[in-house]
Amino acid sequence: MHEKVLKAVPFVNWLNGMKKTKLNLNEVFVQSVDMFGPKVGFIKFKTVVTDVDGDSRPVVVFMRGxxxxxxxxxxxxxxxxxxxxxxxxxxxxxxxxxxxxxxxxxxxxxxxxxxxxxxxxxxxxxxxxxxxxxxxxxxxxxxxxxxxxxxxxxxxxxxxxxxxxxxxxxxxxxxxxxxxxxxxxxxxxxxxxxxxxxxxxxxxxxxxxxxxxxxxxxxxxxxxxx
Amino acid sequence: MHEKVLKAVPFVNWLNGMKKTKLNLNEVFVQSVDMFGPKVGFIKFKTVVTDVDGDSRPVVVFMRGxxxxxxxxxxxxxxxxxxxxxxxxxxxxxxxxxxxxxxxxxxxxxxxxxxxxxxxxxxxxxxxxxxxxxxxxxxxxxxxxxxxxxxxxxxxxxxxxxxxxxxxxxxxxxxxxxxxxxxxxxxxxxxxxxxxxxxxxxxxxxxxxxxxxxxxxxxxxxxxxx
Incomplete structure:
Protein backbone atom coordinates (compact mmCIF):
# COMPACT_ATOMS: atom_id res chain seq x y z
CA MET A 1 0.00 0.00 0.00
CA HIS A 2 2.87 2.30 1.02
CA GLU A 3 4.45 1.74 -2.42
CA LYS A 4 1.20 2.48 -4.25
CA VAL A 5 0.67 5.78 -2.42
CA LEU A 6 4.22 6.92 -3.18
CA LYS A 7 3.63 6.23 -6.89
CA ALA A 8 0.10 7.70 -7.15
CA VAL A 9 0.06 10.67 -9.57
CA PRO A 10 -1.74 13.14 -7.25
CA PHE A 11 0.67 12.31 -4.41
CA VAL A 12 3.77 12.62 -6.62
CA ASN A 13 2.46 15.95 -7.97
CA TRP A 14 1.78 17.16 -4.46
CA LEU A 15 5.27 16.27 -3.18
CA ASN A 16 6.82 18.07 -6.17
CA GLY A 17 4.53 21.05 -5.63
CA MET A 18 5.45 21.29 -1.95
CA LYS A 19 9.17 21.44 -2.86
CA LYS A 20 8.45 24.63 -4.82
CA THR A 21 6.87 26.36 -1.80
CA LYS A 22 8.70 27.94 1.13
CA LEU A 23 6.97 25.52 3.49
CA ASN A 24 8.82 22.68 5.17
CA LEU A 25 7.17 19.30 5.31
CA ASN A 26 7.88 17.61 8.66
CA GLU A 27 5.87 14.44 8.33
CA VAL A 28 3.10 12.77 6.38
CA PHE A 29 0.82 10.33 8.16
CA VAL A 30 -1.42 8.41 5.77
CA GLN A 31 -4.74 7.72 7.52
CA SER A 32 -6.57 5.82 4.78
CA VAL A 33 -6.33 4.82 1.14
CA ASP A 34 -9.37 3.97 -1.01
CA MET A 35 -8.61 1.73 -3.94
CA PHE A 36 -10.65 1.86 -7.17
CA GLY A 37 -9.88 -1.67 -8.33
CA PRO A 38 -6.09 -1.86 -8.70
CA LYS A 39 -5.74 1.95 -8.73
CA VAL A 40 -5.31 4.37 -5.85
CA GLY A 41 -8.52 6.44 -5.68
CA PHE A 42 -8.43 8.66 -2.61
CA ILE A 43 -5.64 9.21 -0.09
CA LYS A 44 -6.36 10.87 3.23
CA PHE A 45 -3.42 12.09 5.26
CA LYS A 46 -2.29 14.44 8.00
CA THR A 47 0.83 16.51 7.70
CA VAL A 48 2.65 19.16 9.70
CA VAL A 49 4.22 22.10 7.85
CA THR A 50 6.62 24.75 9.11
CA ASP A 51 6.71 28.17 7.47
CA VAL A 52 9.66 30.56 6.99
CA ASP A 53 9.05 32.08 10.44
CA GLY A 54 9.49 28.64 12.00
CA ASP A 55 5.80 28.40 12.91
CA SER A 56 4.22 24.98 12.52
CA ARG A 57 0.64 23.94 11.88
CA PRO A 58 -1.16 20.68 11.16
CA VAL A 59 -2.97 20.21 7.86
CA VAL A 60 -5.40 17.46 6.86
CA VAL A 61 -5.57 16.58 3.18
CA PHE A 62 -8.27 14.64 1.32
CA MET A 63 -6.37 13.81 -1.88
CA ARG A 64 -8.31 12.92 -4.97
CA GLY A 65 -6.51 14.57 -7.88
CA MET B 1 -14.58 8.31 19.50
CA HIS B 2 -17.57 6.29 18.27
CA GLU B 3 -19.85 8.34 20.56
CA LYS B 4 -18.36 11.64 19.34
CA VAL B 5 -18.91 10.78 15.66
CA LEU B 6 -22.53 9.80 16.30
CA LYS B 7 -23.12 13.18 17.99
CA ALA B 8 -21.21 15.37 15.49
CA VAL B 9 -23.58 17.85 13.80
CA PRO B 10 -22.56 17.09 10.17
CA PHE B 11 -22.93 13.33 10.80
CA VAL B 12 -26.33 13.71 12.49
CA ASN B 13 -27.49 15.96 9.62
CA TRP B 14 -26.23 13.46 7.08
CA LEU B 15 -28.03 10.51 8.72
CA ASN B 16 -31.26 12.52 8.82
CA GLY B 17 -30.76 13.61 5.21
CA MET B 18 -30.21 10.03 4.06
CA LYS B 19 -33.51 8.96 5.66
CA LYS B 20 -35.32 11.41 3.35
CA THR B 21 -33.81 9.86 0.21
CA LYS B 22 -34.92 6.64 -1.48
CA LEU B 23 -31.46 5.17 -0.89
CA ASN B 24 -30.85 2.42 1.62
CA LEU B 25 -27.80 2.69 3.84
CA ASN B 26 -26.25 -0.74 4.37
CA GLU B 27 -23.21 0.13 6.45
CA VAL B 28 -20.96 2.97 7.52
CA PHE B 29 -17.29 2.26 8.09
CA VAL B 30 -15.48 5.17 9.74
CA GLN B 31 -11.89 5.26 8.46
CA SER B 32 -10.56 8.27 10.35
CA VAL B 33 -11.62 11.13 12.59
CA ASP B 34 -9.64 14.38 12.92
CA MET B 35 -10.23 16.20 16.17
CA PHE B 36 -9.92 20.01 16.43
CA GLY B 37 -9.22 20.16 20.15
CA PRO B 38 -12.19 18.55 21.87
CA LYS B 39 -14.40 18.89 18.76
CA VAL B 40 -14.85 16.54 15.84
CA GLY B 41 -13.31 18.26 12.80
CA PHE B 42 -13.32 15.88 9.84
CA ILE B 43 -14.83 12.40 9.53
CA LYS B 44 -13.84 10.15 6.67
CA PHE B 45 -15.97 7.09 6.02
CA LYS B 46 -17.00 4.51 3.47
CA THR B 47 -20.58 3.46 2.98
CA VAL B 48 -22.56 1.18 0.69
CA VAL B 49 -25.95 2.37 -0.56
CA THR B 50 -28.67 0.43 -2.37
CA ASP B 51 -31.10 2.24 -4.67
CA VAL B 52 -34.78 1.50 -5.43
CA ASP B 53 -33.76 -0.95 -8.17
CA GLY B 54 -31.78 -2.97 -5.61
CA ASP B 55 -28.43 -1.92 -7.14
CA SER B 56 -25.62 -1.24 -4.68
CA ARG B 57 -22.56 0.96 -4.90
CA PRO B 58 -19.80 2.05 -2.55
CA VAL B 59 -19.41 5.73 -1.67
CA VAL B 60 -16.51 7.42 0.11
CA VAL B 61 -17.34 10.56 2.09
CA PHE B 62 -14.98 13.24 3.39
CA MET B 63 -17.24 14.90 5.95
CA ARG B 64 -16.46 18.42 7.08
CA GLY B 65 -19.79 20.21 7.38
Whole structure:
Protein backbone atom coordinates (compact mmCIF):
# COMPACT_ATOMS: atom_id res chain seq x y z
CA MET A 1 0.00 0.00 0.00
CA HIS A 2 2.87 2.30 1.02
CA GLU A 3 4.45 1.74 -2.42
CA LYS A 4 1.20 2.48 -4.25
CA VAL A 5 0.67 5.78 -2.42
CA LEU A 6 4.22 6.92 -3.18
CA LYS A 7 3.63 6.23 -6.89
CA ALA A 8 0.10 7.70 -7.15
CA VAL A 9 0.06 10.67 -9.57
CA PRO A 10 -1.74 13.14 -7.25
CA PHE A 11 0.67 12.31 -4.41
CA VAL A 12 3.77 12.62 -6.62
CA ASN A 13 2.46 15.95 -7.97
CA TRP A 14 1.78 17.16 -4.46
CA LEU A 15 5.27 16.27 -3.18
CA ASN A 16 6.82 18.07 -6.17
CA GLY A 17 4.53 21.05 -5.63
CA MET A 18 5.45 21.29 -1.95
CA LYS A 19 9.17 21.44 -2.86
CA LYS A 20 8.45 24.63 -4.82
CA THR A 21 6.87 26.36 -1.80
CA LYS A 22 8.70 27.94 1.13
CA LEU A 23 6.97 25.52 3.49
CA ASN A 24 8.82 22.68 5.17
CA LEU A 25 7.17 19.30 5.31
CA ASN A 26 7.88 17.61 8.66
CA GLU A 27 5.87 14.44 8.33
CA VAL A 28 3.10 12.77 6.38
CA PHE A 29 0.82 10.33 8.16
CA VAL A 30 -1.42 8.41 5.77
CA GLN A 31 -4.74 7.72 7.52
CA SER A 32 -6.57 5.82 4.78
CA VAL A 33 -6.33 4.82 1.14
CA ASP A 34 -9.37 3.97 -1.01
CA MET A 35 -8.61 1.73 -3.94
CA PHE A 36 -10.65 1.86 -7.17
CA GLY A 37 -9.88 -1.67 -8.33
CA PRO A 38 -6.09 -1.86 -8.70
CA LYS A 39 -5.74 1.95 -8.73
CA VAL A 40 -5.31 4.37 -5.85
CA GLY A 41 -8.52 6.44 -5.68
CA PHE A 42 -8.43 8.66 -2.61
CA ILE A 43 -5.64 9.21 -0.09
CA LYS A 44 -6.36 10.87 3.23
CA PHE A 45 -3.42 12.09 5.26
CA LYS A 46 -2.29 14.44 8.00
CA THR A 47 0.83 16.51 7.70
CA VAL A 48 2.65 19.16 9.70
CA VAL A 49 4.22 22.10 7.85
CA THR A 50 6.62 24.75 9.11
CA ASP A 51 6.71 28.17 7.47
CA VAL A 52 9.66 30.56 6.99
CA ASP A 53 9.05 32.08 10.44
CA GLY A 54 9.49 28.64 12.00
CA ASP A 55 5.80 28.40 12.91
CA SER A 56 4.22 24.98 12.52
CA ARG A 57 0.64 23.94 11.88
CA PRO A 58 -1.16 20.68 11.16
CA VAL A 59 -2.97 20.21 7.86
CA VAL A 60 -5.40 17.46 6.86
CA VAL A 61 -5.57 16.58 3.18
CA PHE A 62 -8.27 14.64 1.32
CA MET A 63 -6.37 13.81 -1.88
CA ARG A 64 -8.31 12.92 -4.97
CA GLY A 65 -6.51 14.57 -7.88
CA UNK A 66 -8.07 16.37 -10.78
CA UNK A 67 -11.28 16.14 -12.74
CA UNK A 68 -12.86 17.72 -15.81
CA UNK A 69 -16.26 19.33 -16.32
CA UNK A 70 -17.96 20.65 -19.45
CA UNK A 71 -20.39 23.53 -19.86
CA UNK A 72 -22.40 22.41 -22.90
CA UNK A 73 -24.32 25.14 -24.70
CA UNK A 74 -26.79 23.84 -27.26
CA UNK A 75 -28.18 26.32 -29.73
CA UNK A 76 -31.61 25.63 -31.23
CA UNK A 77 -33.44 28.19 -33.38
CA UNK A 78 -31.22 30.95 -32.01
CA UNK A 79 -31.92 30.10 -28.35
CA UNK A 80 -29.23 28.82 -25.95
CA UNK A 81 -29.73 25.80 -23.69
CA UNK A 82 -27.55 24.31 -20.96
CA UNK A 83 -27.19 20.59 -20.23
CA UNK A 84 -27.15 19.20 -16.69
CA UNK A 85 -26.74 15.63 -15.46
CA UNK A 86 -28.75 14.75 -12.38
CA UNK A 87 -27.60 12.00 -10.05
CA UNK A 88 -27.99 11.11 -6.39
CA UNK A 89 -25.29 12.65 -4.22
CA UNK A 90 -24.77 10.54 -1.11
CA UNK A 91 -22.27 12.90 0.60
CA UNK A 92 -24.75 15.83 0.47
CA UNK A 93 -27.90 13.62 0.64
CA UNK A 94 -29.26 15.51 -2.39
CA UNK A 95 -31.39 13.26 -4.61
CA UNK A 96 -30.81 13.74 -8.37
CA UNK A 97 -28.56 16.74 -7.81
CA UNK A 98 -27.98 18.65 -11.07
CA UNK A 99 -24.53 19.62 -12.32
CA UNK A 100 -22.70 20.03 -15.60
CA UNK A 101 -21.21 16.75 -16.96
CA UNK A 102 -17.93 15.85 -15.24
CA UNK A 103 -15.52 13.03 -14.55
CA UNK A 104 -12.34 12.20 -12.70
CA UNK A 105 -8.94 12.29 -14.33
CA UNK A 106 -7.08 9.02 -14.06
CA UNK A 107 -3.68 10.55 -13.72
CA UNK A 108 -2.76 11.32 -17.32
CA UNK A 109 -2.61 14.88 -18.58
CA UNK A 110 -4.98 14.46 -21.56
CA UNK A 111 -7.72 16.65 -20.05
CA UNK A 112 -9.64 17.29 -23.28
CA UNK A 113 -9.76 13.62 -24.27
CA UNK A 114 -11.14 12.60 -20.87
CA UNK A 115 -13.70 15.43 -21.03
CA UNK A 116 -15.01 14.34 -24.46
CA UNK A 117 -15.26 10.71 -23.28
CA UNK A 118 -17.10 11.64 -20.05
CA UNK A 119 -19.49 13.88 -21.98
CA UNK A 120 -20.44 11.01 -24.29
CA UNK A 121 -20.81 8.54 -21.40
CA UNK A 122 -23.00 10.84 -19.36
CA UNK A 123 -25.08 12.50 -22.07
CA UNK A 124 -24.60 10.63 -25.36
CA UNK A 125 -23.41 13.90 -26.94
CA UNK A 126 -20.46 13.17 -29.21
CA UNK A 127 -17.81 15.81 -29.70
CA UNK A 128 -14.16 15.81 -30.61
CA UNK A 129 -11.68 17.00 -27.96
CA UNK A 130 -10.56 19.73 -30.39
CA UNK A 131 -14.03 21.35 -30.19
CA UNK A 132 -13.60 22.02 -26.47
CA UNK A 133 -12.74 25.52 -25.32
CA UNK A 134 -10.44 25.42 -22.28
CA UNK A 135 -11.96 28.03 -19.92
CA UNK A 136 -9.11 27.62 -17.41
CA UNK A 137 -6.37 28.33 -19.96
CA UNK A 138 -8.32 31.33 -21.31
CA UNK A 139 -8.97 32.81 -17.86
CA UNK A 140 -5.60 31.93 -16.33
CA UNK A 141 -3.05 31.85 -19.18
CA UNK A 142 0.40 30.25 -19.09
CA UNK A 143 -0.68 27.46 -16.75
CA UNK A 144 -1.23 29.80 -13.80
CA UNK A 145 -3.79 27.37 -12.35
CA UNK A 146 -4.42 23.72 -13.26
CA UNK A 147 -8.11 24.16 -12.74
CA UNK A 148 -10.79 25.54 -10.47
CA UNK A 149 -9.91 24.57 -6.90
CA UNK A 150 -12.97 23.26 -5.06
CA UNK A 151 -11.78 23.70 -1.46
CA UNK A 152 -8.17 24.83 -1.02
CA UNK A 153 -8.11 24.30 2.75
CA UNK A 154 -8.82 20.57 2.66
CA UNK A 155 -8.30 18.96 -0.73
CA UNK A 156 -6.04 18.98 -3.79
CA UNK A 157 -9.07 18.56 -6.07
CA UNK A 158 -9.03 20.79 -9.13
CA UNK A 159 -11.51 20.82 -11.98
CA UNK A 160 -10.46 21.67 -15.51
CA UNK A 161 -13.47 23.54 -16.89
CA UNK A 162 -14.39 23.33 -20.57
CA UNK A 163 -17.00 24.87 -22.79
CA UNK A 164 -18.48 23.52 -25.99
CA UNK A 165 -21.13 25.07 -28.26
CA UNK A 166 -23.26 23.03 -30.65
CA UNK A 167 -26.12 23.79 -33.02
CA UNK A 168 -28.83 21.14 -32.63
CA UNK A 169 -32.25 20.40 -34.04
CA UNK A 170 -35.46 20.47 -31.98
CA UNK A 171 -35.57 16.66 -32.16
CA UNK A 172 -32.10 16.30 -30.60
CA UNK A 173 -33.05 18.75 -27.84
CA UNK A 174 -36.28 16.87 -27.10
CA UNK A 175 -34.49 13.50 -27.07
CA UNK A 176 -31.95 14.73 -24.52
CA UNK A 177 -34.45 16.07 -21.97
CA UNK A 178 -35.15 13.49 -19.28
CA UNK A 179 -32.99 10.84 -20.98
CA UNK A 180 -31.50 8.20 -18.66
CA UNK A 181 -27.80 7.54 -19.05
CA UNK A 182 -24.76 6.49 -17.00
CA UNK A 183 -22.43 3.52 -16.83
CA UNK A 184 -24.47 0.44 -15.92
CA UNK A 185 -21.30 -1.36 -14.83
CA UNK A 186 -20.80 1.24 -12.10
CA UNK A 187 -24.52 1.44 -11.16
CA UNK A 188 -24.21 5.10 -12.13
CA UNK A 189 -27.73 6.39 -12.80
CA UNK A 190 -28.14 9.71 -14.51
CA UNK A 191 -31.12 11.73 -15.72
CA UNK A 192 -30.48 14.57 -18.18
CA UNK A 193 -31.93 18.04 -17.82
CA UNK A 194 -31.93 20.57 -20.64
CA UNK A 195 -32.92 24.15 -19.81
CA UNK A 196 -32.50 27.74 -21.01
CA UNK A 197 -28.88 28.70 -20.37
CA UNK A 198 -29.90 31.95 -18.68
CA UNK A 199 -31.63 29.99 -15.87
CA UNK A 200 -28.84 27.48 -15.20
CA UNK A 201 -27.35 29.39 -12.23
CA UNK A 202 -30.69 29.39 -10.38
CA UNK A 203 -31.25 25.65 -10.85
CA UNK A 204 -28.16 24.26 -9.11
CA UNK A 205 -25.73 25.39 -6.40
CA UNK A 206 -23.00 23.11 -7.74
CA UNK A 207 -19.51 24.69 -7.61
CA UNK A 208 -18.33 23.56 -11.04
CA UNK A 209 -21.54 24.69 -12.73
CA UNK A 210 -21.45 28.15 -11.11
CA UNK A 211 -17.68 28.55 -11.66
CA UNK A 212 -17.90 27.51 -15.33
CA UNK A 213 -20.80 29.94 -15.85
CA UNK A 214 -18.84 32.73 -14.16
CA UNK A 215 -15.81 32.20 -16.43
CA UNK A 216 -18.04 31.78 -19.51
CA UNK A 217 -19.99 34.97 -18.87
CA UNK A 218 -16.92 37.07 -18.06
CA UNK A 219 -14.81 35.72 -20.94
CA UNK A 220 -17.75 36.38 -23.24
CA UNK A 221 -18.05 39.95 -21.97
CA UNK A 222 -14.39 40.40 -22.94
CA UNK A 223 -15.07 38.83 -26.37
CA UNK A 224 -12.58 36.04 -25.65
CA UNK A 225 -15.17 33.40 -26.53
CA UNK A 226 -18.27 33.26 -28.70
CA MET B 1 -14.58 8.31 19.50
CA HIS B 2 -17.57 6.29 18.27
CA GLU B 3 -19.85 8.34 20.56
CA LYS B 4 -18.36 11.64 19.34
CA VAL B 5 -18.91 10.78 15.66
CA LEU B 6 -22.53 9.80 16.30
CA LYS B 7 -23.12 13.18 17.99
CA ALA B 8 -21.21 15.37 15.49
CA VAL B 9 -23.58 17.85 13.80
CA PRO B 10 -22.56 17.09 10.17
CA PHE B 11 -22.93 13.33 10.80
CA VAL B 12 -26.33 13.71 12.49
CA ASN B 13 -27.49 15.96 9.62
CA TRP B 14 -26.23 13.46 7.08
CA LEU B 15 -28.03 10.51 8.72
CA ASN B 16 -31.26 12.52 8.82
CA GLY B 17 -30.76 13.61 5.21
CA MET B 18 -30.21 10.03 4.06
CA LYS B 19 -33.51 8.96 5.66
CA LYS B 20 -35.32 11.41 3.35
CA THR B 21 -33.81 9.86 0.21
CA LYS B 22 -34.92 6.64 -1.48
CA LEU B 23 -31.46 5.17 -0.89
CA ASN B 24 -30.85 2.42 1.62
CA LEU B 25 -27.80 2.69 3.84
CA ASN B 26 -26.25 -0.74 4.37
CA GLU B 27 -23.21 0.13 6.45
CA VAL B 28 -20.96 2.97 7.52
CA PHE B 29 -17.29 2.26 8.09
CA VAL B 30 -15.48 5.17 9.74
CA GLN B 31 -11.89 5.26 8.46
CA SER B 32 -10.56 8.27 10.35
CA VAL B 33 -11.62 11.13 12.59
CA ASP B 34 -9.64 14.38 12.92
CA MET B 35 -10.23 16.20 16.17
CA PHE B 36 -9.92 20.01 16.43
CA GLY B 37 -9.22 20.16 20.15
CA PRO B 38 -12.19 18.55 21.87
CA LYS B 39 -14.40 18.89 18.76
CA VAL B 40 -14.85 16.54 15.84
CA GLY B 41 -13.31 18.26 12.80
CA PHE B 42 -13.32 15.88 9.84
CA ILE B 43 -14.83 12.40 9.53
CA LYS B 44 -13.84 10.15 6.67
CA PHE B 45 -15.97 7.09 6.02
CA LYS B 46 -17.00 4.51 3.47
CA THR B 47 -20.58 3.46 2.98
CA VAL B 48 -22.56 1.18 0.69
CA VAL B 49 -25.95 2.37 -0.56
CA THR B 50 -28.67 0.43 -2.37
CA ASP B 51 -31.10 2.24 -4.67
CA VAL B 52 -34.78 1.50 -5.43
CA ASP B 53 -33.76 -0.95 -8.17
CA GLY B 54 -31.78 -2.97 -5.61
CA ASP B 55 -28.43 -1.92 -7.14
CA SER B 56 -25.62 -1.24 -4.68
CA ARG B 57 -22.56 0.96 -4.90
CA PRO B 58 -19.80 2.05 -2.55
CA VAL B 59 -19.41 5.73 -1.67
CA VAL B 60 -16.51 7.42 0.11
CA VAL B 61 -17.34 10.56 2.09
CA PHE B 62 -14.98 13.24 3.39
CA MET B 63 -17.24 14.90 5.95
CA ARG B 64 -16.46 18.42 7.08
CA GLY B 65 -19.79 20.21 7.38
CA UNK B 66 -20.56 23.71 6.26
CA UNK B 67 -18.70 26.96 5.93
CA UNK B 68 -19.43 30.57 5.09
CA UNK B 69 -17.79 32.94 2.60
CA UNK B 70 -18.32 36.63 1.92
CA UNK B 71 -18.04 38.59 -1.30
CA UNK B 72 -17.06 42.04 -0.03
CA UNK B 73 -17.64 44.91 -2.45
CA UNK B 74 -16.03 48.16 -1.36
CA UNK B 75 -17.14 51.31 -3.14
CA UNK B 76 -14.69 54.21 -3.31
CA UNK B 77 -15.36 57.31 -5.44
CA UNK B 78 -17.97 55.39 -7.41
CA UNK B 79 -15.62 52.51 -8.28
CA UNK B 80 -16.14 48.95 -7.01
CA UNK B 81 -13.38 46.85 -5.42
CA UNK B 82 -13.28 43.23 -4.28
CA UNK B 83 -11.41 41.93 -1.22
CA UNK B 84 -9.41 38.69 -1.28
CA UNK B 85 -7.46 36.98 1.48
CA UNK B 86 -4.28 35.24 0.39
CA UNK B 87 -2.91 32.30 2.35
CA UNK B 88 -0.78 29.24 1.67
CA UNK B 89 -2.83 26.25 0.58
CA UNK B 90 -1.00 23.05 1.50
CA UNK B 91 -3.48 20.64 -0.16
CA UNK B 92 -3.07 22.37 -3.56
CA UNK B 93 0.56 23.52 -2.93
CA UNK B 94 -0.47 27.04 -4.00
CA UNK B 95 1.46 29.73 -2.10
CA UNK B 96 -0.65 32.70 -0.96
CA UNK B 97 -3.70 31.48 -2.86
CA UNK B 98 -6.35 34.24 -3.13
CA UNK B 99 -9.99 33.71 -2.20
CA UNK B 100 -12.86 35.65 -0.69
CA UNK B 101 -12.89 35.62 3.15
CA UNK B 102 -14.33 32.39 4.56
CA UNK B 103 -14.52 30.22 7.64
CA UNK B 104 -15.88 26.95 8.90
CA UNK B 105 -19.19 26.65 10.69
CA UNK B 106 -18.88 25.04 14.09
CA UNK B 107 -22.18 23.24 13.95
CA UNK B 108 -24.64 25.93 14.91
CA UNK B 109 -27.01 27.43 12.38
CA UNK B 110 -26.11 31.09 12.91
CA UNK B 111 -24.50 31.49 9.45
CA UNK B 112 -24.56 35.29 9.33
CA UNK B 113 -22.99 35.72 12.76
CA UNK B 114 -20.12 33.37 11.90
CA UNK B 115 -19.61 35.16 8.57
CA UNK B 116 -19.35 38.60 10.22
CA UNK B 117 -16.88 37.23 12.81
CA UNK B 118 -14.70 35.53 10.18
CA UNK B 119 -14.68 38.67 8.05
CA UNK B 120 -13.39 40.74 10.96
CA UNK B 121 -10.76 38.13 11.91
CA UNK B 122 -9.45 37.79 8.38
CA UNK B 123 -9.68 41.39 7.13
CA UNK B 124 -10.37 43.70 10.07
CA UNK B 125 -13.53 44.88 8.29
CA UNK B 126 -16.33 45.24 10.83
CA UNK B 127 -19.90 44.69 9.75
CA UNK B 128 -23.08 43.63 11.45
CA UNK B 129 -24.60 40.30 10.44
CA UNK B 130 -27.76 42.17 9.39
CA UNK B 131 -25.80 43.95 6.63
CA UNK B 132 -25.06 40.64 4.90
CA UNK B 133 -27.05 39.67 1.83
CA UNK B 134 -27.63 35.91 1.70
CA UNK B 135 -26.88 35.01 -1.93
CA UNK B 136 -27.93 31.38 -1.39
CA UNK B 137 -31.39 32.28 -0.06
CA UNK B 138 -31.88 34.81 -2.88
CA UNK B 139 -30.82 32.39 -5.62
CA UNK B 140 -32.42 29.25 -4.13
CA UNK B 141 -35.44 30.41 -2.09
CA UNK B 142 -37.29 28.40 0.56
CA UNK B 143 -34.17 26.56 1.71
CA UNK B 144 -33.78 24.63 -1.56
CA UNK B 145 -30.02 24.35 -0.96
CA UNK B 146 -28.04 24.95 2.24
CA UNK B 147 -25.20 26.42 0.28
CA UNK B 148 -22.94 26.01 -2.72
CA UNK B 149 -21.78 22.38 -2.81
CA UNK B 150 -18.05 22.18 -3.51
CA UNK B 151 -17.83 18.57 -4.72
CA UNK B 152 -21.04 16.54 -4.47
CA UNK B 153 -19.39 13.21 -5.32
CA UNK B 154 -17.01 13.15 -2.37
CA UNK B 155 -17.88 15.58 0.41
CA UNK B 156 -20.82 17.06 2.31
CA UNK B 157 -19.10 20.47 2.34
CA UNK B 158 -21.42 23.36 1.53
CA UNK B 159 -20.58 27.04 1.58
CA UNK B 160 -23.16 29.64 2.51
CA UNK B 161 -22.29 32.58 0.26
CA UNK B 162 -22.87 36.15 1.39
CA UNK B 163 -22.44 39.57 -0.14
CA UNK B 164 -21.82 42.87 1.60
CA UNK B 165 -21.42 46.33 0.08
CA UNK B 166 -19.65 49.17 1.87
CA UNK B 167 -18.71 52.75 0.98
CA UNK B 168 -15.12 53.42 2.08
CA UNK B 169 -12.61 56.26 1.90
CA UNK B 170 -9.39 56.11 -0.10
CA UNK B 171 -7.46 55.80 3.17
CA UNK B 172 -9.36 52.71 4.25
CA UNK B 173 -8.84 51.15 0.83
CA UNK B 174 -5.10 51.86 0.92
CA UNK B 175 -4.78 50.50 4.47
CA UNK B 176 -6.40 47.21 3.49
CA UNK B 177 -4.18 46.47 0.49
CA UNK B 178 -1.30 44.18 1.49
CA UNK B 179 -2.30 44.20 5.16
CA UNK B 180 -1.26 41.13 7.16
CA UNK B 181 -3.94 39.51 9.27
CA UNK B 182 -5.03 36.12 10.61
CA UNK B 183 -5.28 34.40 13.97
CA UNK B 184 -1.80 34.23 15.52
CA UNK B 185 -2.96 31.45 17.86
CA UNK B 186 -3.60 29.22 14.85
CA UNK B 187 -0.48 30.30 12.95
CA UNK B 188 -2.90 31.46 10.28
CA UNK B 189 -1.07 33.97 8.07
CA UNK B 190 -3.05 36.08 5.68
CA UNK B 191 -2.20 38.89 3.26
CA UNK B 192 -5.06 41.02 1.94
CA UNK B 193 -5.54 41.91 -1.70
CA UNK B 194 -7.88 44.67 -2.87
CA UNK B 195 -8.58 44.93 -6.60
CA UNK B 196 -11.17 46.21 -9.07
CA UNK B 197 -14.23 43.97 -8.75
CA UNK B 198 -14.42 43.47 -12.52
CA UNK B 199 -11.03 41.68 -12.50
CA UNK B 200 -11.67 39.37 -9.54
CA UNK B 201 -12.66 36.34 -11.66
CA UNK B 202 -9.37 36.43 -13.57
CA UNK B 203 -7.23 36.61 -10.43
CA UNK B 204 -8.28 33.38 -8.70
CA UNK B 205 -9.72 30.02 -9.70
CA UNK B 206 -11.20 29.48 -6.24
CA UNK B 207 -14.65 27.84 -6.31
CA UNK B 208 -16.30 30.02 -3.67
CA UNK B 209 -15.02 33.23 -5.27
CA UNK B 210 -16.22 32.26 -8.76
CA UNK B 211 -19.55 30.90 -7.48
CA UNK B 212 -20.26 34.00 -5.37
CA UNK B 213 -19.42 36.21 -8.36
CA UNK B 214 -21.71 34.16 -10.60
CA UNK B 215 -24.65 34.52 -8.20
CA UNK B 216 -23.88 38.20 -7.59
CA UNK B 217 -23.72 39.05 -11.29
CA UNK B 218 -26.86 37.10 -12.19
CA UNK B 219 -28.92 38.32 -9.23
CA UNK B 220 -27.83 41.85 -10.09
CA UNK B 221 -28.92 41.37 -13.71
CA UNK B 222 -32.35 40.43 -12.36
CA UNK B 223 -32.34 43.49 -10.06
CA UNK B 224 -32.59 41.26 -6.98
CA UNK B 225 -29.58 42.96 -5.37
CA UNK B 226 -27.91 46.36 -5.69
Missing amino acids: GSVAILVVLVCKGKEYGVLVRQDSVPTTQPLFPAIPAGMLDGNGNFGGVAAKELEEETGIKIHASELVDLIELAYPDGKYEGMYVSVGGTDEFIRLYYVRKEVSEEVLKDLEGKETGLAAENEKIVLKVMPLENLWSYTSDSKTLSALCLYQNLKKMAKII | GSVAILVVLVCKGKEYGVLVRQDSVPTTQPLFPAIPAGMLDGNGNFGGVAAKELEEETGIKIHASELVDLIELAYPDGKYEGMYVSVGGTDEFIRLYYVRKEVSEEVLKDLEGKETGLAAENEKIVLKVMPLENLWSYTSDSKTLSALCLYQNLKKMAKII
